[in-house]
Amino acid sequence: MALEQYQSDMETCCRCSACKFIPLEKVKGYQPVNICPSITYNDFHAYSGGGRMGIGVAILENRLEFTDKLLDVVYNCMTCGGCDISCKYAMDMEVLKPILETRIRCVENGYTLPALDRLVASLRTKGHMIPGTKTKRGDWMEGRVTKDYTTEKCEVIYHAGCRTCYNEDMWKVAQNTIDLLQKAGTDIGIAGDTESCCGGRAYQMGYKEDTVKQAEKNMAVYKKAGVKILVTGCADCYHAFKVLYDEYGLKGNLEVLHTTEYLARLLSEGKMKPGKTINMTVTYHDPCHLGRLGEPYIHWEGKQIPGHIRIFKPPKEFRRGTFGIYETPREILRSIPGINLVEMQRTKEYAWCCGAGGGVTESNPEFAAFIAGERVREAENTGAEAIATACPGCETGFGKSINENGSRLKVYDVIELLHAAVI
Numbered sequence: 001m002a003l004e005q006y007q008s009d010m011e012t013c014c015r016c017s018a019c020k021f022i023p024l025e026k027v028k029g030y031q032p033v034n035i036c037p038s039i040t041y042n043d044f045h046a047y048s049g050g051g052r053m054g055i056g057v058a059i060l061e062n063r064l065e066f067t068d069k070l071l072d073v074v075y076n077c078m079t080c081g082g083c084d085i086s087c088k089y090a091m092d093m094e095v096l097k098p099i100l101e102t103r104i105r106c107v108e109n110g111y112t113l114p115a116l117d118r119l120v121a122s123l124r125t126k127g128h129m130i131p132g133t134k135t136k137r138g139d140w141m142e143g144r145v146t147k148d149y150t151t152e153k154c155e156v157i158y159h160a161g162c163r164t165c166y167n168e169d170m171w172k173v174a175q176n177t178i179d180l181l182q183k184a185g186t187d188i189g190i191a192g193d194t195e196s197c198c199g200g201r202a203y204q205m206g207y208k209e210d211t212v213k214q215a216e217k218n219m220a221v222y223k224k225a226g227v228k229i230l231v232t233g234c235a236d237c238y239h240a241f242k243v244l245y246d247e248y249g250l251k252g253n254l255e256v257l258h259t260t261e262y263l264a265r266l267l268s269e270g271k272m273k274p275g276k277t278i279n280m281t282v283t284y285h286d287p288c289h290l291g292r293l294g295e296p297y298i299h300w301e302g303k304q305i306p307g308h309i310r311i312f313k314p315p316k317e318f319r320r321g322t323f324g325i326y327e328t329p330r331e332i333l334r335s336i337p338g339i340n341l342v343e344m345q346r347t348k349e350y351a352w353c354c355g356a357g358g359g360v361t362e363s364n365p366e367f368a369a370f371i372a373g374e375r376v377r378e379a380e381n382t383g384a385e386a387i388a389t390a391c392p393g394c395e396t397g398f399g400k401s402i403n404e405n406g407s408r409l410k411v412y413d414v415i416e417l418l419h420a421a422v423i
């Protein structure tokens, strides 16, 4: 949908600033209440969800030039959706979609950032978003033998994702996943060196056409292989396959599961058992694209009834983050003997972003580091020894922040902890 299709949403913005905070009804006492990293860091209304609604309308009305300052506002946003979910606590309007469409409009008009162009150039020529890497995509396998879904029929496949394949520190997550799946007897297929990017991060950066091309390319491979279930451990990939591919009408009947969902299924079927004790107090960080943005896409066709209040026929259902994946990773952690799970103050729908979204890690690393640092401090305040998450982007950002700031915390993927308890 183009920016024009969200004009009514953007014009509904009443500048109440609720998108900057978690809903006050959810505040239990003295605690951090900011939800939007962009307004927190930049402290000027334009950098909030509401500010970006005004900018979107002004672009449609040709009242704004694509100046460097405008691009600074447009690109210094994590596309984390915190604003969208906070706004929808009271309002029936889209906030994140027009923010993303504004980026798409900038890219369509050639107003891009060199750092992001570089990533997308790598996607177009090499099929991944990690320019300059010397690693081959399948190096993480280190001799593990599985089916190859690019040459064989395969019902269940594992997509590792660029951020895991090209970061040696993250290989352990993919390796642990395969070890657990094989221990449970899953006939899993992977593509090794020929796996291709999901395209999800390109969409977050505004390069929608590249995302659609990746979706078409990947779905053709999956259809040929007879894939029924795609499992991934990356929140961005999960969101792309489950939500974006569905929005584009390309997902078909493919079932998309995060590794925590698939492994929880195997645990409930008794195909593996976390028998080893890990004595550790752990807090869990909800990745934005697995949590509030990970709920299914809702297809809707209809029209808005003219009038001063927005009423739709048929009634329109809004995605409010309620059906994101929150409990499954927590259930896995609770199933491990010895793990004491404690919660941060901003969780689930209202979790603070890790800082790895929207291409900001590459275009403004200081901003990304500020966001990760704030979350690490929040995790420290729980008294936990470790922060567990379920996305390589979050784990990498937290790991960097912990090292740079001398935090006592350790960081793990939930799968690493499960692996240690099972194998």
Ligand code: SF4
Residues within 6 Å of the ligand: 012, 013, 014, 015, 016, 017, 018, 019, 020, 049, 050, 051, 053, 086, 087, 091, 095
């Ligand atoms: S986007 Fe929503 S929450 Fe933010 S100022 Fe506008 S109406 Fe209020």
Ligand code: SF4
Residues within 6 Å of the ligand: 035, 036, 037, 038, 039, 047, 048, 049, 052, 076, 077, 078, 079, 080, 081, 082, 083, 084, 096, 099
């Ligand atoms: S998507 Fe995230 S960073 Fe961007 S305006 Fe909304 S809350 Fe702020």
